[in-house]
Amino acid sequence: MTQQEWIERDFYADLGVPSTASAEDIKRAYRKLARQLHPDANPHDQAAGERFKAVSEAHAVLSDPATRAEYDRTRQLYRSGAFRRAGTRSGTHAGTGTAGGMGGFDLSDLFGGGGSAFTFGEAGFGDLFGDLFRRSGTHTTTSRPRRGSDVEAQTRLPFRQAVTGVVLPLQVSGPTVCTSCHGSGARPGTQPRRCPACGGAGTLTHNQGDFGFSESCDDCRGTGVIVDSPCTDCQGTGVGHRTRTINVRIPPGVTDGQRIRLPAHGEPGLRGAPSGDLYVTVEVDPDPVFDRDGDDLTVTVPVGFAELALGTTISVPTLDGRVSVKIPAGTPSGRTFRLQGRGVPHRGRPPGDLRVTVQVAVPAGLDQRAIDALRAYEKAEKTTGFDPRGSWRDHR
Template sequence: MSKRDYYEVLGVGKSADEREIKKAYKRLAMKYHPDRTKGDKEMGEKFREVQEAYEILTDSQKRAAYDQYGHAGVDPNRGGAGFGGGADFGDIFGDVFGDIFGGGGRGGRQSRARQGSDLRYNLELSLEEAVRGKSVEIKVPTLVACEPCDGSGAKKGTKPTTCPTCHGNGQVQMRQGFFAVQQTCPTCSGRGQIISDPCRECHGHGRTEKTKTLSVKVPAGVDTGDRIRLTGEGEAGESGAPPGDLYVQVHVREHNIFTRDSNNLYCEVPLSFTTAALGGDIEVPTLDGKVKLKITPETQTGKLFRLRGKGVKSVRSGSVGDLMCRVVVETPVNLNSKQKELLQELNNSMGKGDEAAKYRPKEKGFFDGVKKFFDDLTG
């Protein structure tokens, strides 16, 4: 079966420039792509036909041979340049569909050196350090650009050369009929270059291991889970590529007095029986020192007292949280006989039954609820 004219396949004239050819190919390839045609055999043949035409007409040497000799000029069975001789489908799809599928195209293939890896450092801080901020020095083992060869991997005074196997592409293709399998070049391991005289310091890798000492400025108000990014302090890239970043991951240790929730601090304050009943002033801790807290009479366990502005200043908004003091009424222990008599006298003075309810309203409310529960259960 004779092949159709490549210009006819793409629907362009013989004077069409590369931009027109790419535009036509994109339109037809999207139309006949297997993902859209659901395995239709006829559409699949048209898709391959369009690919073949595009590959020939976007290669200046193959196009010239085709224009002069027709299909014979590019047919490998007739000694021509041949469609099977080097079609790079990665380049085709990278150029035409890069904006859709995120392909790097030829530009990406020419820059094979990979950016250095990002690193993470776990930094543990006390609550006080996290709230106030501080500068800390950290030691980070990493890969840095080799100084003698300036990261090239080649001995000083020499340069890497283009790989003769892949011609700088970093990848080679194995073909069987129309289909091609692309794989990393075994000669240069995908770099596109080879080093005949490697640097003695890094043995051709372009990077060496080093422990860097860095100063990290921890802003006031950081909390567990926050990250501080140090741009360019990660691993050095390959063959002079940009380095990665270092992320300092913050973890705040538990405090023996305060618990943090966002920008607020919470603490539990023991309260004497008499102060809870009569009221008074007590001293409570804050991160800035002791302050007085006024306790209202008849305070019950669990009541929260708010000290405004005694919390944490937000690292993002700058607003300052509060300190929430939860009081816990402490029952007296280790009483002597006299103290026990006084407490019993106090209890007797409150009376019994309904008379005592005005002194212990929660107790009466609870037992009234219990009585109603059992009445409903048996009634």
């Protein structure tokens, strides 16, 4: 993809959402499309595979607030005419555009020499567009291998594994480095040679006034090398296709919908270029006992009325087994006790707490002896002056 195509790319259209879509709308649209277009669900559909890549790239840009803001800003500049065509480069290759007549607009404010907050994968915004605008005094360029695409995958975890962390094998089907040529694209026993058209730079630069526009070299397709004897297994791409198993380390405390990045585990780049990243979205199943509130775990323990009135010691479940909690006499139903350090563990910071809420459980049926005992208690209670609704009886 050329730099001009990157500027013109509409990531919102790729996800089928408007430019005003909320972060939750973008996330929801991506999840729906990813499930529909995933290569595992469409093993022989090349169009679905290409669409899946486009959707993944769009989500990578729009899911990060800083990245999205920079992307929106660039699109606005492009539509306003900040990027204008200015002729073609002399020679056999046609230039696709250059910048000029900015009307006082300082390009360094946008690109900052590569220091922008916009990031996509391992490349920064300045890296992505850094070759687009160059001072005419700078004629040297360096080869930039085409990094492989990022890959999206999903996994589902039980609640307790997500809280405590786990290492699990994940099968990923897709492109990988060719095992015959080891990614070079050349037939075993041969080597690629430097592209004579671009001198191995992978780009050709057309200077126009104070600025220059770089475009990918057509002869080597931006790789900087020519393969005279392509590998027969990968047809010179350096990329094969297989199903591989990756051991993914899920850190403690992962939340539902969280994405985990595994650098260099995505699609391999062409002819030995760096691989993309693998992003694993974790879906967490609910737990029958625990709920989660940030780093804290919560649990509701049913108790009897007599236990709260007279006081008792109850056994409470935790992630590490059961512990005893003392309930003082006269504890009201709904009171919460906090057990420090018994919540969600984390690396580099203290774990959360376990919040235990006691709730009176009312029996569905009583025998006559229990009924008589409760009637006697009711009469005795009235003699003490206790009124459970006395504090709000006068409120209308």
